[in-house]
Amino acid sequence: MDIDKYTSHDRVLVAVDCIIFGFDGSQLKALLIKRGFEPEKGKWSLMGGFVNRDESTDEAAIRVLHQLTGMHDIYMEQLYCFSDVNRDSEGRVISIAYYALINIADYSEQLQLEHEARWFPLNSIPDLIFDHKDMLEKAKDRLQQKVANHPIGFELLPGKFTLPQLQNLYEAIYESPLDKRNFTRKVLSLGILNKLNEKEKESSRKGAFYYVFDKAKYSKLHHEGVKFI
Template identity: 70%
Template sequence: MDINSYKSHRKVLAAVDCIIFGFDGNQLKALLIKRGFEPHKGRWSLMGGFIHDDEDADRAAVRVLNKLTGMDNIYMEQLHTFSQVDRDSAGRVISIAYFALINIADYSEQLQAEHEARWFELSQLPDLVFDHTAMVLKAQESLREKVARQPIGFELLPSKFTLPQLQSLYEAIYETSLDTRNFSKRILALGVLNKLDEKEKKNSRRGAFYYVFDSIKYKSLETNGVRFI
């Protein structure tokens, strides 16, 4: 392929779209924004943007996530490339989708207002622009696959959490009820949680002990194929 082939070829725009998941203690949610420009101005959308000339897709996704959340060092991974010819009504755009996990409590109300952003339960998503609903569903599927064997679910929780809170997270991700005794037994048997002396007493008089995830212990087990659930 010579240089003239590049010059004569039709230009295609490249963008990133970010599916941001959060957990409110009961439900898994996605962060959406009101689209501020045409086409489809005023409709709900994922946060995204075109890839700049001086950045690769990962850097563009980090920039977009930081703009919306104000956070750095967010857990993020590339999900899928959406390249249907007619996916964007404004032109030929290929979008590289990423999904990210954040603690809802860390998300600033000021940024939420600034971007007209809102958390939606996955079971109650509004009508989204383009193929953004398909992006969210694919990200949800990927999350379900990964949390069973990787500790990424802890990104959705505070640094210290109770076993009931952890169980509620898995129940929200898989949209099913889990047996409390079996869940606690399995999770504790992995040996990757450190129990604290402190208790959470808002939800019961007896209280539940807080735990923290031990990444060092997890690393020692990782090669053996750990399954959290």
């Protein structure tokens, strides 16, 4: 092997950046942190880090997500490679962006304090460092495309939920109202929800039944895809 073919080329740094989405019952939000070092110290940023020599980009993203959330088995998907030559003012850095979906209620307040993290509604995102705003916009577009054919939106919900809560989620993702009757009929026709003999009564006097998803059927649709919305 001709070592010169490797050593004669420029070396670049590879990073991962994670767009973390959560849903609070009415708004879709992104988790941002205060950057703790220069350049752009003190400004809002996505959570990220450099890829270590002994890990893949997927492994690096899992490490970064766990560091910020303390959670395992988070839904995560590789989004895009951001490689503009001047994207980082400190050097030549290529970033592989990932987006992740978590239940806000499961997120540790202690970790939020440690990382100076905060949830922002997608319509109230502050100025972000480098090209992180572009990453966030691309992640939102990808999420809208993905949930149309895969029931991954459930990753943003608690273990049990009502049909109105589910509709609120999809309206938040699409930033548009959905017809209640058509939405309910379509969702129930998929056969992935199991109705519980329990109601949520805080939202109305009559109350709405809770549902949970059928994990086996959900997993099948998750991988095969279906026209969901």
